[in-house]
Structure formats: C-alpha cells, structure tokens
Amino acid sequence: MLVSRTGEFAHVGVSLHPERSYAVVVHGAAVLPVEPARADLDGTIASAVRTAIGEFPDGPFAVTVDLAPMLLDAITRADSALPRVAVIRVVPRPATDPALARSPAALVERRVARRFTVAGGHDLLGNELCPLDHGRLDEVCAELDAGSIRHVAIVAAGSQARPGHERGVADAIQTAMPGARISAASEYGGHGLVAREATVVLDCALSGVAEQLVDRCERVLSRLPGEFQLRVARGDGGYTTASRIRTMPVVAFGATDALEVCGAAYLEGLADCRVLLSRDGAQVAGEVRHGLAQVSLAESAGIGTELVVPTAVLTPERDVTPSGVPGRMPDVPVVRARHAPELLACVGAAVSSPTSWLDEVAFIESADELRSVRRDAEERATAFVTANGAAPGTAFFAEVSTVAVPYSPAGTVRIRVRVAGTPDIGLTQPLLETP
Amino acid sequence: MSGAATWISAADVPALYEGAKFYAPAVGDAGRSSLTSWLTGLLEREGPVALHRVETMAPETPCVSLCVLGSGSALADLPPAGDEFVAAIRQIEQLQGVRFGAVYPLAAATVSALVPVAAAAQLGVPLLDADGMGRAFALIHHTAMYLAGISPTPLVAFGPTGDSVLVDARTGARADRLLRASLDTLGGWAALASYPTTAGALRRGALPGTISRIANVGRVLLQQTDPDLLISRLAAITGCRRLGRGRISELEQLSRPSDGSIPAHPSSVVIDETDGQRRQLRIELRSEIVAVFANGELIAGAPDLLCLVDATRGTLATLDNLERGDLVDVLVTPGDAVWYSDEGMAMVGLSFHGIPLDHPRRLRGEP
Amino acid sequence: MSQRPSTLPITLGGLVRIQPLARASRLHFADPLRQVEQVVLAQTFERLRRCAPHVLVVLHDTAAAGGWSLAAALHLAWERNVSAVVVSGAVAGSAGAALAERLNMTLLAIDSDPVDVALQLAGQVSAPAAARALGQALCAERLAEQTHVRGVLGVLNSELQNAPVALVIGETAVAGRVAALQDKTNARRVEVEVQGPDEQPWARLVAAVPVNGPMAVEQVESLLRLARPSLQAAWAQTRLDSTVHSAHEQAAFGLLRRLAAEPPPDAPAGPVEIETPPWSSELGWQIDGVNRAVWLTPLRPSGAPSEEVTHLVRAAWQRGRTHWPLVVDGDSWISWHSSEDADDVGPLRRAVTAFRDSAAAHRLVIGVGQAHPGVAGLMRSVAEARLAAYVARKQGPAGVQWFDQVGASAALAWLPTTEIAQVADLCLAELMDARDRMALVQTVLAVLDCGGSLSQASQRLGVHRNTVLARLTRARQLGLAYDEPEQRLALHVLCYALASLWTQSGTDE
Structure with a gap:
C-alpha cells in the first residue's frame, strides 16, 4: 500500500541542477512527471505548478525545491563567483602546524581568503578555557575593515555549549564593518571544530547563491495564479522554510541523496526499507525508517570533510548474495530504484516532511537529570521543527538517542534528537499513520 | 640502532586510522579529517617514520610512550595546536636529563595510535612497533609495562591550552587519579607522555607488533565490502568471531552503579537479534565494551576486545554514534594473552567493572 | 474457610493476591498456577546458581545492581527453572521486562526493601494453608467492605480469576459473569444459595470451576459462602427500609423511563436498543428478557397512595415473589415480570390470582400489558397495562384486564x-x-x-x-x-x- 503522506493536496517536487531542472507533481498515489518546454528553473517550476493546478484544481499546493545540486556546483566549479571568506578561530592557542591551521577540505579552504586566531574558547561543557583576547580581536577588526573581505565566518571552541566568545567576536566585527555577512558556528550547533568551521565557511560563501535561488523561486511562484508555499529540502531529506534557508543555507546542502532514497521508498509504498540506487554505474544503498532517510554526520557530498548538518549516507552495496537474496537485513524489504535519480529526488522533495535535528553534549548525574535533559532537548527540537514548517503539536520523535561519551568524565552524554512533523498545510495525515 | 625497520608513510595513514578504531571503537570520526591531514602533512614534509621492533633497538635506548588522554570528542572540538606531544616529551627529558631515542604508543588504538607517529616525525626518532595495551583501557596503569614493574611516572600531560601537569606518584592508580583531576582544566584532553624507560625494559614489558597489526586490520577495513566478507577477512587476521547480529532496541544510561574515578559512566546497549536464536544481546559499556550477555548469559567480556560493525554500511560502529534501530554485528576478538593471566584479569577483567562473574573463557576451560 | 486445609504449595497466583506481592508491578507474569516451594534471597550470582527449581528468587545487592545483573539473574533463574524473580523496581527497565518475556520468566518489581519482602514471602510459602487463609481473610475483608451486590460479585470474580461467578435469580444471571452459567465440559459448577431477609431463598451464587485449575472446588465453595453475608447485607441494606426502598425504586424507574424516552445522542436512527443499566440489578430487577407489566390502580383514583397503603400492597404483591418490583407511579403501582419466553405467562397469572383478595380489600383493579423486550418494551407494556387497568375498572374491585385480550383499539373503539x-x-x-x-x-x-x-x-x-x-x-x-x-x-x-x-x-x- 502506498504511504500516503501528501494528504489530499498536490505537492510539487523540484530538483534544480545547473544544466536543467526537473519536477514532478505528487498527489497521493498519483505521480505526474513534468515535461517543461523550458527546462530552466523558472520554466520548470511554472510548468509543474500549471500541471498541478490543471490536474488538481483544488489547492493549496506546496512546492519543495532541492537546491543541493546548485549549491554543490557553486562550490566545486573552478570559475565560481562565490565570495571569499575570512575565518576567525577562537581557540586558546593558534595552530603550530599549517595542516592544523587550515581546513582539511580543499574545497572549503579554497573559499578562505584570510584566517585569524583569537585566543579564547570553552570546553565541551561550556567551561571557559581561556579568556577572550580583546586586544587581538581589535587588531583583527581593524585588519578586516581595511581589507575588501565582507564575509566573515567565526568558530569558537565550545561555542555550541557557550556562545559568548563567538558572539563577542561577531559583535565586534559587526561594529567595525556594519555591512559584513557574519556566520557564527553556534547557530548550527554540532561537534568538531573542523566540521563546525567548514559549515560556517560554506554558510558564508553560499548565502548569496542560496538567496538568489530562493528569490527566483518565489518570483516564479508569485507570478502564477493561486497560493503556494515554497519549501526547501534539507540535507536530511526533510524540508524547511525558504526564510530559514536564507539564513542557514548549509542546511540544504547534500539533500539529493536523502530525497532519492525517500522518493524510491515512497513509490514502493514503504516506510521502512533499504533502498538500492545506482551511482556512477555502481550500486549504493540507503535506509529509510519511519519514512525518513537514515542520516549521519559522515563526510557529505564528497567535499572532503564532515559538516554539522546530517545527510543520508549511501554505502556501496554488492549485488545480492550467492543465494539470490540481499543478505544484510533480513528484517526489512529491499527496494531497487526503478526510476531516474532526478525523478526520485523530485518525488522525495514532494513528499518530504518538515524536520529538525539536534546533537548536543550534556552532563548528567542522575536518571532524573537525564530525563530532564532529554525533555529539554526534545522541546527545543520540537520548537525547531515548528519553525521549519510543521503544524504545532504534530512533532514526532523519529530518534532520540543518548550515549555516554567514551573517555569523558562520568555523566557526559551525547544527545541526538531527530524530529519530523506534519506540514502546516496540505498534509492532513500524521506521518506515522501509514499502513 | 640496529636491525631492519619498516616505514610508515603518508599513504599508510588511512589504514592506521581505521585499524586503530577497530582496537578501540569508542570514538567517532568527528576529529578524523584534522588528525589525518595533520599526520599526512607531517609525513609528507618530514618523510616516513621508521617503525622498529623493540628487540632491534639497543637495550639502553631511552623510550617514552605517548597517548591522547581524555575524550576523542574533546579532541575533535579543540584540535591540537600541533606541539603538545613534543612539549610533553621535552619536559620529561628536561626532568630526567635524557634524550629519548624512540617513542611508542601507550595504547595502539584509537587516536592514541596516531599521535606517536606524528611525534616521531616531529622529533625525527623511530617509532617502536609495540604498545602497552594492545587495545585501549580506561586507566593509564592498565598496561603490560605496569604489570612488568615499569613505573608510568614521571609523566607529563600537556593540554591544548598550553598548560601542563607533571605527575610523580608512588603507584599507578594514584598517578591516574592525580592526572584525571586535572584533565578538565587542561581542556578535556591532553597529550600524555609517560612510562619513560628503556628499550631493554620494553622487550619484556610491552606488547610487540601492535602497530603493524592495526595497519593490517585497517587495510582490510578500508576495502568497503559487505559485512559478512569483512568479518571473515578480519577473522583471518585478528581471530575475531561474530557473536550475533541484531538491531539496537535500547540505549540505557547510568545502567548500573558507578565509580566516578573511571571515565564515562556505565551505559548499556540492548540489541534484539534479527536472526539465529533471536536472543536479547545486552552490551555493557564503560568507554569500551566491557561485556556481552545473550539472554542474560555472559558470552564475552573484558579483557576480550569487543566491537560493533554497522551491518548496513559494512563499517565499524563507534560507541558515541549509536542509535536505536541500527543493525549491528557484535564481534569478539581475544585480547593479548597477558590480560588473561590472574594479574591481568584482576586489573582489567570483569571484576574491575563490577561484574562478579567468571569469564566465559575460564568457564570453557580455556587458558 | 477451607474445610480441608490443603498442604499443597502455594501458587504464584495466590502469592500475588496478598501483600507484599499484591503491590508489585508485573513486568512479566508467566503462569499464575506455577507453584512456589521456597523463597530465596539471592545476593550473589553464586546463590542463584544453587537455586532449586520452583523457588521464588528475590534479588538483592550484587545480584540486583541493575543493567546486566538483572539480565544475568533472569538467565540463571531460567536455567534453574525457578518460579519467579522479584527485583527492586529501580533496576527493572523495559529491556529486563523484554528478556523476562523472552525467557517466559515471571518478573515482579517491588518498591519496598527486598530483604523485608523476602522474609514475608518466606513465611507465606512455608505455611501455604496460612497464606491461603490469609488470602481468604483478606478476601472476606474486601467482601465486607462492599455495600452493593455488584461490588461483592466484583471481589469474587477478581479473587477467583479463572472461575467465573454469577448471582443467579431463576435462571438469569443478575450480576457477575454470565460465563458462570455456560455449560462447560471442563468446568465443575459450584452453587450456594443466598437467602433474603425473610429466610426465603432469594438467589444463588454460581461458579464454574475449571477442572484442572489451581483452586479446589471446596475452596471456591467456601469463598462463595464467605460472600453470602455481604450479599445479604447488600440486599438488606437496599431492601429493608421500605420507604427508602420505594423512593429508590421510584427514582430508578423514573431513570429507566427517561432512558427509554431519551436514548443516547449517538444512537442510530430506528428502533433503539437500550442497554439495561447495571444499577437495575442492584434492586433485583430483571429487565433484559421480555417484560410484561402490571398496573395496580385504585378503582377510584384519589391522589398518591400513602406509604402505609404502599407497604400493604407491596407485602401482598410480593408475597413469594420478593424480587418482583413494585414501583409507585402517581396514584398507582407498577410491577412486571421478566422472562426469556414471551409466552411464559404462568408466573404472572398465578401472581395476579394470588393478589385478587388483596386487590378487593384495597379496592384496586389490575391491568396487564403485553410482553415486550428490554427497557423500551417494559415502558410500552406499562402503558398497555395502564390502559387495560382503565378498562378493568368497569369490572369493579379486583377487576383484571389483560391488554392482549382487550387490545388498544378494542378499548378505544368503545x-x-x-x-x-x-x-x-x-x-x-x-x-x-x-x-x-x-x-x-x-x-x-x-x-x-x-x-x-x-x-x-x-x-x-x-x-x-x-x-x-x-x-x-x-x-x-x-x-x-x-x-x-x-x-x-x-x-x-x-x-x-x-x-x-x-x-x-x-x-x-
């Protein structure tokens, strides 16, 4: 049976690629590919929306756009016009080795024009390791102000637990250069200085591109008759609002894999399965649980470093075992994708749900404290998913995991919460009520 | 220096990293790219590091062990400035008035297996193909050297903040406690230089061949393949076997009474077997996997080396990264023989973790 | 109490009915019939390894440290074929419950001190008859607390679990579990008569005792006997005070009438089945079958009858038929007979005949309605009886008119x-x-x-x-x-x- 997550409304899924764009209209079991006369962004979206109105005249409609291929193209293209970024690290001491001073990912480092280290930072639980060096900060501000760089990425050790130093730096930069585009790592949360730094560098670099794309989509939709909600697919296969992508573009990064996996599962009517896709001639596998793609923080989209936004992990999969059945997971069905990847991504975008993700470290001393810390994290994740477009009260915890952090002081736990919600328009059925 | 050496070059770094994870699957990959690119850069700049078997070194050669003390998460969030390990060694050299002729890992596992390579490259000294644990244990005196009567002190812990602690203590346990008390202030992790000794003492005190071993295991792990094939290949070189495969159904915290002096509180992972007898596997954690119960029956435990393989991805599953619903294989690999001796068992066996049950190997009548 | 004190070991089902285990939460309850021969307080796994089969193990100290220790203890318990494992609720999580289910090992979680619990249990297990007696005493206590027939039957049924009990008047179960009356080849029927305040048999307590069940027939019988005084008290309490009783009946009948008039809002269109309210059985009323109503009314109506007249009419009407209702309605009285069979008019005919002298003495006439099923049917029959009674007035005192014979149209055509x-x-x-x-x-x-x-x-x-x-x-x-x-x-x-x-x-x- 079909996982009817589109309720009684037509949903448009769009996948934007540099060379052309793709779209489908999904309405329950009906999946209509869109064949636009002009396959650019404007033509594809307009054609898809007209198809939706023509086939299903009773709105409302939602249009979910996958920007990831465009964003990846922007950072990988040699002649990219992306802005160059200044990075300010707030750590107790500057790196003594060049490899430790830069990002291990060449694609990220290419965007970095200047690097500064300002002494400061906290540990994982928010204890100050070193006071913020205001003298050095003033020098950095002066240097930046004198130069031409207007995009500044800031990452402070421990800022996910205590963002004070990071905010101090951001305030100082803003004061010195009122027009600067500043990205601070604490806005994304997550772990690992390298991953957090790479995320803010990309955030800074991609903000312009993401903004232009979202603007263009909105312009196309505003010229069409009717009311449309524009949504942007997230790396984890869910979606968020256009306005959140303007402020946190990296969230849209690497969405395509998760969308393809979810799209293939949807077409088979399955909410829990393993999906086999073909990638550059080889077979890869992804997993779907509760209708959501299984995601992690591994290196995404081949950029050479982890980010702090989760993406679907596709792993190489040999074909079936000698006995003829895929042997790894006897307890879930295996789906072999039968459609073009672009179509799958469009379907995945169309049927996606608003999601949020939280990954934090906390310190607990008792079971009661653990409960309250978890509840707290769940509440925050719920608030995020509502901000991302979920109808209030529909949050569903796809995963809440708490693990002890090895070799840390007893009581240190890592909490991860993944929440999906029911869209605030159109989708009338809660996510889990699937056959 | 005499005898033949092998070399560790930049090309070996990925295999070392993966193999080191097999011997201590505690920490995820958050700090992976910064550490491997640092080490790769060093080996490219300074050239390969010579890897010597202990018995090929002149017995009087002063040697010192290195490791990352503290959590991998802290290390990932505050990566090294790059000079911490050399700085720790230099302090002991100053104190003792020696110049170390070789370094070796305290534990050839997790990131602690990589930092001695980096330090050897920085110092221009050889690396010994030996270590003190053959895996990772929680406390610094849980080493073969300590059992052989070699003192861990004087030791120096040098933190990423640039602060350091020098500890001299009468027993290993006190040294560990003194050290651990400073760890938070040092930044959550520290470069630890300890067990200053000679190559001669290490001949009888250290576990040989452990660096080459992780490199071999790492090469197997790097060939991404399906988990069944992966496990049979690993079995061929490590003697591991699969205890069961199942889905994680529960992650429990503070699941048993704990003693705050050991890092990481006790937690448990409950796995429902998906095939075979469909048993309930219960995995007890304390930084590492301490014991595995099947339907309540103890089937493996420390000092066995226990790890999880993500059966959907064919990669090692690290303990800070588990989620309910994950499909995992539970693997057991025999630890080094020294740990199954009465002294070894008393130090790192099940009773140390508060599990007063006989080790399954003993119940089976194995030595 | 039991006539032949049994020395059989107590069962798990018996133990969990009394404290301290009555308070325990049952994370997995494998088999209530499982015997418990001994109680072991296990502080170590060594002690668990030495357990004999059929013991109940209370985990303590090292063996109850939580996490793995409960799993290990459950496994050893399973290996040793023990009857049940009792552990502190603080260490028993969902994984422990899941493992207990997998091993089919009874697992009970307690909040009190395991040592105290083990000592109490040891006493109970060493003297099974005493424990059973305690169980019965507790049961008697609970029975005595009941002031309603339903409550008494509720206690009996919770106590006897696999042996359903019903309170039966005639052949109709008026309270308890109807299953008690269903003929079962593998059950033995136990019956105990219950007398009303007038020493007349009023009803029977019927239990169906599974042949291979853990409870002896004697044990069940003694429990039923135990319930008799409570039933009588409950009965008497609602019955003896006739003023209160008739007010109660009047109110209850009013309620029934309203129920028939106003079916629940979600009821489907068309003829409505009105469920017989459970409180009606408390009054001894039977409504579930087909009901034939009787309308007793003065020849010359002169307002509501006095309590004394009602008392006299009641005494006359209910002679030998103590469970037949008599409800004051305006200047008249309503009664009815409920039966499984619409043609079963014998009892009513006899009742009317027996009442005629009294009717003559009180200058009453009698109308009898037709038989209709359920609450709504009763109301319809009452209306018919009333019309018939109107016709009966023409016959003078003690006149009787059956609606069947007169028929509404016939009466009205007049x-x-x-x-x-x-x-x-x-x-x-x-x-x-x-x-x-x-x-x-x-x-x-x-x-x-x-x-x-x-x-x-x-x-x-x-x-x-x-x-x-x-x-x-x-x-x-x-x-x-x-x-x-x-x-x-x-x-x-x-x-x-x-x-x-x-x-x-x-x-x-």
Whole structure:
C-alpha cells in the first residue's frame, strides 16, 4: 500500500541542477512527471505548478525545491563567483602546524581568503578555557575593515555549549564593518571544530547563491495564479522554510541523496526499507525508517570533510548474495530504484516532511537529570521543527538517542534528537499513520 | 640502532586510522579529517617514520610512550595546536636529563595510535612497533609495562591550552587519579607522555607488533565490502568471531552503579537479534565494551576486545554514534594473552567493572 | 474457610493476591498456577546458581545492581527453572521486562526493601494453608467492605480469576459473569444459595470451576459462602427500609423511563436498543428478557397512595415473589415480570390470582400489558397495562384486564368520541382555538401512546425530537396538561377521540 503522506493536496517536487531542472507533481498515489518546454528553473517550476493546478484544481499546493545540486556546483566549479571568506578561530592557542591551521577540505579552504586566531574558547561543557583576547580581536577588526573581505565566518571552541566568545567576536566585527555577512558556528550547533568551521565557511560563501535561488523561486511562484508555499529540502531529506534557508543555507546542502532514497521508498509504498540506487554505474544503498532517510554526520557530498548538518549516507552495496537474496537485513524489504535519480529526488522533495535535528553534549548525574535533559532537548527540537514548517503539536520523535561519551568524565552524554512533523498545510495525515 | 625497520608513510595513514578504531571503537570520526591531514602533512614534509621492533633497538635506548588522554570528542572540538606531544616529551627529558631515542604508543588504538607517529616525525626518532595495551583501557596503569614493574611516572600531560601537569606518584592508580583531576582544566584532553624507560625494559614489558597489526586490520577495513566478507577477512587476521547480529532496541544510561574515578559512566546497549536464536544481546559499556550477555548469559567480556560493525554500511560502529534501530554485528576478538593471566584479569577483567562473574573463557576451560 | 486445609504449595497466583506481592508491578507474569516451594534471597550470582527449581528468587545487592545483573539473574533463574524473580523496581527497565518475556520468566518489581519482602514471602510459602487463609481473610475483608451486590460479585470474580461467578435469580444471571452459567465440559459448577431477609431463598451464587485449575472446588465453595453475608447485607441494606426502598425504586424507574424516552445522542436512527443499566440489578430487577407489566390502580383514583397503603400492597404483591418490583407511579403501582419466553405467562397469572383478595380489600383493579423486550418494551407494556387497568375498572374491585385480550383499539373503539370532542371544546378552549391544534393533539397522543418516549413519538410522527418537545410545551401552555397524572388518562382518551374524529372527517373543522 502506498504511504500516503501528501494528504489530499498536490505537492510539487523540484530538483534544480545547473544544466536543467526537473519536477514532478505528487498527489497521493498519483505521480505526474513534468515535461517543461523550458527546462530552466523558472520554466520548470511554472510548468509543474500549471500541471498541478490543471490536474488538481483544488489547492493549496506546496512546492519543495532541492537546491543541493546548485549549491554543490557553486562550490566545486573552478570559475565560481562565490565570495571569499575570512575565518576567525577562537581557540586558546593558534595552530603550530599549517595542516592544523587550515581546513582539511580543499574545497572549503579554497573559499578562505584570510584566517585569524583569537585566543579564547570553552570546553565541551561550556567551561571557559581561556579568556577572550580583546586586544587581538581589535587588531583583527581593524585588519578586516581595511581589507575588501565582507564575509566573515567565526568558530569558537565550545561555542555550541557557550556562545559568548563567538558572539563577542561577531559583535565586534559587526561594529567595525556594519555591512559584513557574519556566520557564527553556534547557530548550527554540532561537534568538531573542523566540521563546525567548514559549515560556517560554506554558510558564508553560499548565502548569496542560496538567496538568489530562493528569490527566483518565489518570483516564479508569485507570478502564477493561486497560493503556494515554497519549501526547501534539507540535507536530511526533510524540508524547511525558504526564510530559514536564507539564513542557514548549509542546511540544504547534500539533500539529493536523502530525497532519492525517500522518493524510491515512497513509490514502493514503504516506510521502512533499504533502498538500492545506482551511482556512477555502481550500486549504493540507503535506509529509510519511519519514512525518513537514515542520516549521519559522515563526510557529505564528497567535499572532503564532515559538516554539522546530517545527510543520508549511501554505502556501496554488492549485488545480492550467492543465494539470490540481499543478505544484510533480513528484517526489512529491499527496494531497487526503478526510476531516474532526478525523478526520485523530485518525488522525495514532494513528499518530504518538515524536520529538525539536534546533537548536543550534556552532563548528567542522575536518571532524573537525564530525563530532564532529554525533555529539554526534545522541546527545543520540537520548537525547531515548528519553525521549519510543521503544524504545532504534530512533532514526532523519529530518534532520540543518548550515549555516554567514551573517555569523558562520568555523566557526559551525547544527545541526538531527530524530529519530523506534519506540514502546516496540505498534509492532513500524521506521518506515522501509514499502513 | 640496529636491525631492519619498516616505514610508515603518508599513504599508510588511512589504514592506521581505521585499524586503530577497530582496537578501540569508542570514538567517532568527528576529529578524523584534522588528525589525518595533520599526520599526512607531517609525513609528507618530514618523510616516513621508521617503525622498529623493540628487540632491534639497543637495550639502553631511552623510550617514552605517548597517548591522547581524555575524550576523542574533546579532541575533535579543540584540535591540537600541533606541539603538545613534543612539549610533553621535552619536559620529561628536561626532568630526567635524557634524550629519548624512540617513542611508542601507550595504547595502539584509537587516536592514541596516531599521535606517536606524528611525534616521531616531529622529533625525527623511530617509532617502536609495540604498545602497552594492545587495545585501549580506561586507566593509564592498565598496561603490560605496569604489570612488568615499569613505573608510568614521571609523566607529563600537556593540554591544548598550553598548560601542563607533571605527575610523580608512588603507584599507578594514584598517578591516574592525580592526572584525571586535572584533565578538565587542561581542556578535556591532553597529550600524555609517560612510562619513560628503556628499550631493554620494553622487550619484556610491552606488547610487540601492535602497530603493524592495526595497519593490517585497517587495510582490510578500508576495502568497503559487505559485512559478512569483512568479518571473515578480519577473522583471518585478528581471530575475531561474530557473536550475533541484531538491531539496537535500547540505549540505557547510568545502567548500573558507578565509580566516578573511571571515565564515562556505565551505559548499556540492548540489541534484539534479527536472526539465529533471536536472543536479547545486552552490551555493557564503560568507554569500551566491557561485556556481552545473550539472554542474560555472559558470552564475552573484558579483557576480550569487543566491537560493533554497522551491518548496513559494512563499517565499524563507534560507541558515541549509536542509535536505536541500527543493525549491528557484535564481534569478539581475544585480547593479548597477558590480560588473561590472574594479574591481568584482576586489573582489567570483569571484576574491575563490577561484574562478579567468571569469564566465559575460564568457564570453557580455556587458558 | 477451607474445610480441608490443603498442604499443597502455594501458587504464584495466590502469592500475588496478598501483600507484599499484591503491590508489585508485573513486568512479566508467566503462569499464575506455577507453584512456589521456597523463597530465596539471592545476593550473589553464586546463590542463584544453587537455586532449586520452583523457588521464588528475590534479588538483592550484587545480584540486583541493575543493567546486566538483572539480565544475568533472569538467565540463571531460567536455567534453574525457578518460579519467579522479584527485583527492586529501580533496576527493572523495559529491556529486563523484554528478556523476562523472552525467557517466559515471571518478573515482579517491588518498591519496598527486598530483604523485608523476602522474609514475608518466606513465611507465606512455608505455611501455604496460612497464606491461603490469609488470602481468604483478606478476601472476606474486601467482601465486607462492599455495600452493593455488584461490588461483592466484583471481589469474587477478581479473587477467583479463572472461575467465573454469577448471582443467579431463576435462571438469569443478575450480576457477575454470565460465563458462570455456560455449560462447560471442563468446568465443575459450584452453587450456594443466598437467602433474603425473610429466610426465603432469594438467589444463588454460581461458579464454574475449571477442572484442572489451581483452586479446589471446596475452596471456591467456601469463598462463595464467605460472600453470602455481604450479599445479604447488600440486599438488606437496599431492601429493608421500605420507604427508602420505594423512593429508590421510584427514582430508578423514573431513570429507566427517561432512558427509554431519551436514548443516547449517538444512537442510530430506528428502533433503539437500550442497554439495561447495571444499577437495575442492584434492586433485583430483571429487565433484559421480555417484560410484561402490571398496573395496580385504585378503582377510584384519589391522589398518591400513602406509604402505609404502599407497604400493604407491596407485602401482598410480593408475597413469594420478593424480587418482583413494585414501583409507585402517581396514584398507582407498577410491577412486571421478566422472562426469556414471551409466552411464559404462568408466573404472572398465578401472581395476579394470588393478589385478587388483596386487590378487593384495597379496592384496586389490575391491568396487564403485553410482553415486550428490554427497557423500551417494559415502558410500552406499562402503558398497555395502564390502559387495560382503565378498562378493568368497569369490572369493579379486583377487576383484571389483560391488554392482549382487550387490545388498544378494542378499548378505544368503545369510546364516545363525538361527545368527548364536545367536552374538549369546553375544557380545552384555548387549544381548540389554536391553528395548529391538529398537530399538537397528534403529538401529545403519540407521546402518550409511546409511554412518554419522545424519540419513539418523533419517529412515529416523522418529525424531529425537538419539534415534538416544542409542540408538547405549546400544548401544555394551551391547557393540554398531559403530564399531570390525574389528567393523563383523560387527556389520552381525549386526544385519541379528537384525532380519530379529525382523521375520519379528513379535517379538524
């Protein structure tokens, strides 16, 4: 049976690629590919929306756009016009080795024009390791102000637990250069200085591109008759609002894999399965649980470093075992994708749900404290998913995991919460009520 | 220096990293790219590091062990400035008035297996193909050297903040406690230089061949393949076997009474077997996997080396990264023989973790 | 108490009925019939390894450290074939419950100190008869606390679990589990008579005891006997005080009538099945079968009867039929007989015959309705009985009229409708001037015909219930006080006469 997550409304899924764009209209079991006369962004979206109105005249409609291929193209293209970024690290001491001073990912480092280290930072639980060096900060501000760089990425050790130093730096930069585009790592949360730094560098670099794309989509939709909600697919296969992508573009990064996996599962009517896709001639596998793609923080989209936004992990999969059945997971069905990847991504975008993700470290001393810390994290994740477009009260915890952090002081736990919600328009059925 | 050496070059770094994870699957990959690119850069700049078997070194050669003390998460969030390990060694050299002729890992596992390579490259000294644990244990005196009567002190812990602690203590346990008390202030992790000794003492005190071993295991792990094939290949070189495969159904915290002096509180992972007898596997954690119960029956435990393989991805599953619903294989690999001796068992066996049950190997009548 | 104290070991089911295990939460309960021969307080796994089969293990100290230790203890318990494992609730999580289920090992979680619990259990297990006696004593205590028949049956059924118990009057279960009456080849029937306050057998307690169950027949019987005083007390309490009782019956009947008149809002359209309210069994009423109502009314009505008259009528009517109701309704009394068989008129015929002397003495007449099923049927039969009683007045004191024989149409065809309509012009002038008089009269007639049931009337008229209500209100304002007992019958007849006149002429002119 079909996982009817589109309720009684037509949903448009769009996948934007540099060379052309793709779209489908999904309405329950009906999946209509869109064949636009002009396959650019404007033509594809307009054609898809007209198809939706023509086939299903009773709105409302939602249009979910996958920007990831465009964003990846922007950072990988040699002649990219992306802005160059200044990075300010707030750590107790500057790196003594060049490899430790830069990002291990060449694609990220290419965007970095200047690097500064300002002494400061906290540990994982928010204890100050070193006071913020205001003298050095003033020098950095002066240097930046004198130069031409207007995009500044800031990452402070421990800022996910205590963002004070990071905010101090951001305030100082803003004061010195009122027009600067500043990205601070604490806005994304997550772990690992390298991953957090790479995320803010990309955030800074991609903000312009993401903004232009979202603007263009909105312009196309505003010229069409009717009311449309524009949504942007997230790396984890869910979606968020256009306005959140303007402020946190990296969230849209690497969405395509998760969308393809979810799209293939949807077409088979399955909410829990393993999906086999073909990638550059080889077979890869992804997993779907509760209708959501299984995601992690591994290196995404081949950029050479982890980010702090989760993406679907596709792993190489040999074909079936000698006995003829895929042997790894006897307890879930295996789906072999039968459609073009672009179509799958469009379907995945169309049927996606608003999601949020939280990954934090906390310190607990008792079971009661653990409960309250978890509840707290769940509440925050719920608030995020509502901000991302979920109808209030529909949050569903796809995963809440708490693990002890090895070799840390007893009581240190890592909490991860993944929440999906029911869209605030159109989708009338809660996510889990699937056959 | 005499005898033949092998070399560790930049090309070996990925295999070392993966193999080191097999011997201590505690920490995820958050700090992976910064550490491997640092080490790769060093080996490219300074050239390969010579890897010597202990018995090929002149017995009087002063040697010192290195490791990352503290959590991998802290290390990932505050990566090294790059000079911490050399700085720790230099302090002991100053104190003792020696110049170390070789370094070796305290534990050839997790990131602690990589930092001695980096330090050897920085110092221009050889690396010994030996270590003190053959895996990772929680406390610094849980080493073969300590059992052989070699003192861990004087030791120096040098933190990423640039602060350091020098500890001299009468027993290993006190040294560990003194050290651990400073760890938070040092930044959550520290470069630890300890067990200053000679190559001669290490001949009888250290576990040989452990660096080459992780490199071999790492090469197997790097060939991404399906988990069944992966496990049979690993079995061929490590003697591991699969205890069961199942889905994680529960992650429990503070699941048993704990003693705050050991890092990481006790937690448990409950796995429902998906095939075979469909048993309930219960995995007890304390930084590492301490014991595995099947339907309540103890089937493996420390000092066995226990790890999880993500059966959907064919990669090692690290303990800070588990989620309910994950499909995992539970693997057991025999630890080094020294740990199954009465002294070894008393130090790192099940009773140390508060599990007063006989080790399954003993119940089976194995030595 | 048990006549033959059994020395059989106590069962797990027996232990969890009494403290301390009555408070324990059952994370997995494998088999209540499992015997418990000994209690072991296991502080170490070594002690667990030495357990004999059929012991109950209370985990403590090292063996109850949580996490793995519960899993290991469950496994050892399973290996040693113990009966149950008791552990502190603080260490028993969902994974422990899951493993207990997998091993099918009973796992009970307690909040109190394991040592205390083990000591108490040891005492209970070493003296199974005493524990059982304690169980019975506790049961007696619980029985004594019950003030209602239902409560008594509830206690019995929770105590006897696999042996269903019912309170039976005639062959009908009036309370408890009907399963007690169903013939089962693998169950033995145990019956205990229950006497009413007049020493007459009033009802029976019936239990079906599984042949291979853990409870001996004697044990069940003694429990049923134990319940007798409570039942009698409950019965007496509601029965002895006749004033309270008749008020109670009156209110209850009013409630029944309202129930029949106003089915629940979510009830489907069409004939409504009204569920017999459970409180009716408390009064000893039987309504579930087909009901035939009896209307006892004075030859010359003169307002509500005094309590004394009611008492006398009750005494006469209920002689030998103590469970037959007698409900005061206006100047009359209602009673009924419920039976599985609509043609079963014997008991009622005998009752009416037996009552005739008293009827003559009190100058009463008797109307008997037809047999109709359920609550709604009872109401219909009451209306019929009332009409029949009206006809019976013509026979003088102790007159009896069965509606079956007279039939409504027959009775009414008798009426001088034209004359009656002329009376209406005089005494209901306001109504007769109203333009909607026809609708109003038809509505009131329908409601009266339906024994006061608005929903039945609305169905019959094909209008909404609210319309019926509105018309009734208007009719009352215009003088058609159909709900005043003294006038009801007259108005009923009047309405009938008007309606049939207008129907004949096809107009209300």
